[in-house]
Every structure is written in structure tokens, then in C-alpha cells.
Amino acid sequence: MNDKDTIAAISTPPGFGGIGIIRISGTGSVGILKRVFVPFTKEVADNFQSHRLYYGKVVNPETGAQVDEALGVFMRAPRTYTREDVAEINCHGGPAAVKKTLELALRAGARLAEQGEFTKRAFLNGRIDLTQAEAVMDIISAQTELGRQAAVRALSGGLRDKIEEIRAALAELLALTELSIDFPEEEVDYIPAEGLRERGTRIRESIIKLLSTFEEGRILREGLRLAIVGAPNVGKSSLLNALSKSERAIVAETPGTTRDTVEEMINIGGMPVRVIDTAGIRESGCPVEKEGIRRSKAAMEEADIILHVLDGSRDIQEQDPSFFSGEKKEAKKSRAITIINKIDLPQKFGSKVFLATFLQKGRDVVRISAKTGEGLDILISRIREMILGPVREYMPEALINLRHKTALEEADAALVRFQGGCGRNLSSEFLALELREALGAVGEVVGRTTPEDVLNLIFSRFCIGK
Numbered sequence: 001m002n003d004k005d006t007i008a009a010i011s012t013p014p015g016f017g018g019i020g021i022i023r024i025s026g027t028g029s030v031g032i033l034k035r036v037f038v039p040f041t042k043e044v045a046d047n048f049q050s051h052r053l054y055y056g057k058v059v060n061p062e063t064g065a066q067v068d069e070a071l072g073v074f075m076r077a078p079r080t081y082t083r084e085d086v087a088e089i090n091c092h093g094g095p096a097a098v099k100k101t102l103e104l105a106l107r108a109g110a111r112l113a114e115q116g117e118f119t120k121r122a123f124l125n126g127r128i129d130l131t132q133a134e135a136v137m138d139i140i141s142a143q144t145e146l147g148r149q150a151a152v153r154a155l156s157g158g159l160r161d162k163i164e165e166i167r168a169a170l171a172e173l174l175a176l177t178e179l180s181i182d183f184p185e186e187e188v189d190y191i192p193a194e195g196l197r198e199r200g201t202r203i204r205e206s207i208i209k210l211l212s213t214f215e216e217g218r219i220l221r222e223g224l225r226l227a228i229v230g231a232p233n234v235g236k237s238s239l240l241n242a243l244s245k246s247e248r249a250i251v252a253e254t255p256g257t258t259r260d261t262v263e264e265m266i267n268i269g270g271m272p273v274r275v276i277d278t279a280g281i282r283e284s285g286c287p288v289e290k291e292g293i294r295r296s297k298a299a300m301e302e303a304d305i306i307l308h309v310l311d312g313s314r315d316i317q318e319q320d321p322s323f324f325s326g327e328k329k330e331a332k333k334s335r336a337i338t339i340i341n342k343i344d345l346p347q348k349f350g351s352k353v354f355l356a357t358f359l360q361k362g363r364d365v366v367r368i369s370a371k372t373g374e375g376l377d378i379l380i381s382r383i384r385e386m387i388l389g390p391v392r393e394y395m396p397e398a399l400i401n402l403r404h405k406t407a408l409e410e411a412d413a414a415l416v417r418f419q420g421g422c423g424r425n426l427s428s429e430f431l432a433l434e435l436r437e438a439l440g441a442v443g444e445v446v447g448r449t450t451p452e453d454v455l456n457l458i459f460s461r462f463c464i465g466k
């Protein structure tokens, strides 16, 4: 990949739409625009003013034939997305029109952009840091309002600022540590090992605070995993359909209807939630059903929240709640809500049996009818509280992703070693080494010290044209 090339790509999604945008970036942009786009106002044809939109036509420079009617704009560096000269052509959004316009731009001297190459250039040219580049992708893939809000914060530098604060504190600590290497005899601003250690603690606190946002970030990006489990025929698939307001899962009177896990994305309080319907759990000789049950148990283990469904119109003994006894080791990670379904039918077990079995475990119990929809609003607000806590107005903070987490954990580990070294009065050279490692790790988050192959991996996850 040569960063000096002028690149071009279709920036709008494939398919039919009102407008399709061809984006061109690099020193050749204006030349290419002039060849393939002719403004209707003659005076401007040779003299595009920067950041002005012109009405004109896309033409084939070889034949002079008109290809489409379009708007064209030239934006001179550095006030552009990539900080390079950029041109854009807004033609009609049909696959043929955008493809032909792109083809003309390529023939006029542009190279087809790689995935994420525009954003990569914005990063390499210093307009945005790596957390902002990743935020661009998060905005594009945000599925809910809260996901969008978190991504916009990161895009405007929320995470970068926090990381830069940590970097600055680390750099200062490094300078203080090195001072005693350079001037071992003199008492210039000399800080005893205990003081250095304490400063390390303050930096670690900031790192740990950021690390604690990882789970929230994961949920906003990938969705919270909500597994619906229980005995056959209790109404799990009906509940999935009711929550997603769809007919996604097959519902039938026959126990053992659902064999595979079925997923549907829903939105609870702005959080994306992946609702997973599972096969009813029971002893079964059928190999297909057995595999389904294995998947149910796996889904239960990976879930953030488990909805354990019981059929209130049948005996509880029939529904063998003991399969759920393995929950204890998972209790820390997974939170569960017990649901009594089918409350529109005459109820077999009243609250007494129930309270004895479940409430002593401190579990939430919600009564619903997946059929009539009764109680669903209570269930949803219960789930919402579990995710967001009782806070009414939830505002997502600067949230970290797995890449950030790994780097921050490395930095924290180096700081722990640094502190250990302070405690044992190790030489300043050794202490400085650990701090440099912490600095390097933190720098990776914003892209200062990120290896080339990691950068390529990050940008390759973008779509073409971004």
C-alpha cells in the first residue's frame, strides 16, 4: 500500500438509493475530478473553489459522453477527512451509476482504496488517533442509541484524553525516576522510593478505572447476552417472539420443538440485547435433541443474564428445576430472573412452593403471559435495571475494547513490577525500564507505539470507502 497514491472508492452502501458517493483522496484528486466531472457553470470548470458543491455531469473523458448528473466537490487539504486533497462526486445511487463513475475515476488515475484506507490516512496524517479511528467504526456499527453515544464520545477524543492523561503522568514519573539515575549524588527534586510508589498507585487507579469499563463497552458493541432457558414446552420460544415482537422462533404444542439456539437482537433502554432462545432441557435419547440441549447449556454459561422460564399452569416437579443447580459457580457472572409463564391459565403452583424454592436464593421472580403480553413490561424494566442499575439517565463513559484492555493490563502489570521494585529499593535503571514498558503499552491504545501489523488488522475491519 503506497500512501502517496490517490485512492478512490464508493462510500455509500451497495444497492439502490437516492444518492451514491464516490470519494477520492490524494494529491491527484482535483485533476481526476476535473476529468470526470464537468460543472454546468462554465466559469468554474477550471477553477473549483475548495469546499463548494457544484452541479454538473459525470462524463467519460475519452468519449465525452454524459454518464450521470451529479454534484461534485473539491476539498483542499488539510481541512478534510484524510487531511489530504479530497474530491467527492454525488451521483445517483444505483449500482450501475456509482460503478461507472468509480471506474472513470480509476481510469483517470486513482487506485481503488483498501478497506478503511481513508480513515487510516486520517490517522497516519495525525488528524485522529487510533481510538478515534476505532470510534468511526463503532459509530457505523452502532445498533442502538447508547452505542452511538459512547462511540461519539470516543470520536470526539474522550478516550484519547484519558489515555493522554495517563501517559503524561507516566512520563512525569519516569522523569522523576531517571533524575536519580542522572544525578545520584545531588538532591535535586529527589523523591524517595516510597513517593515514587505512591505516584504509581495513583496512575494504576486511573488505569483500573478505565479497565472497569470494558464489560459495558462489550455489551454496547456486541449486545448483552440474554439466554432463555427452561424445561420443554414452558413457552421459551413464545417469550423470544414476544420480546422481539416477531415470529422468529417456531412455537408448537409439542415439547422439544426448539432444537437449535435461535437469536434475535432487541433494544432495551438503548442497550443492544441478544436474546437467545434455547432447546428445552430434559433427558433425551434423540441425538439431535441432545445436541440442542448441549447448546442450551453452553448458551446459559455464556449468558450475561439468564431468564429461567417455568410453566405456572403445570406442576413444578414436572419441570425439574434441578438442572439449574449448576448455577452456583456461575452466579457471580450470570444473573438470573425466574419467570412464571402462562399466567393467563389456571395456576398450578401458588406462591408458597415457589417462594420456598426460589426466593430463598434471592432471585427475582416475574409473572408473565407470553401469549397475552401481560407482565412483559415489568420483565423488561427488570432486565433494564439489571443492565444499567437503578440510574434513570445513563450516559456511557469512554468505553474500552479488547485491544485497549490488553494494552492497559500490560501497562498495569509493568506498574506493579515498578512498585515492587520501589519496595525492594531496586536501582533506578530497573525502575525506569518498567515505566518505559508501561508507557509503550499505553501508547499502543492511541496508536503512538502500535506495530504496523496491528494497525493493518484494525483498518481491515472497516468497510470499503471509509
Ligand SMILES: Nc1nc2c(ncn2[C@@H]2O[C@H](COP(=O)(O)OP(=O)(O)OP(=O)(O)O)[C@@H](O)[C@H]2O)c(=O)[nH]1
Residues within 6 Å of the ligand: 231, 232, 233, 234, 235, 236, 237, 238, 239, 250, 251, 252, 253, 254, 255, 256, 257, 258, 259, 278, 279, 280, 281, 341, 342, 343, 344, 345, 368, 369, 370, 371, 372
Ligand atoms: N396459554 C398460554 N399458552 C402459552 C403461553 N406461552 C406459550 N404457550 C403455549 O405453550 C406451548 C409451547 O410454547 P413454546 O413457546 O413452543 O415453548 P418452548 O418452551 O419454546 O418449548 P420447546 O421449544 O419445546 O422447549 C405452545 O402451544 C404455546 O402456544 C402463555 O403465556 N399462555
Ligand SMILES: [Mg+2]
Residues within 6 Å of the ligand: 236, 237, 238, 249, 250, 251, 257, 258, 277, 278, 279, 280
Ligand atoms: Mg421452543
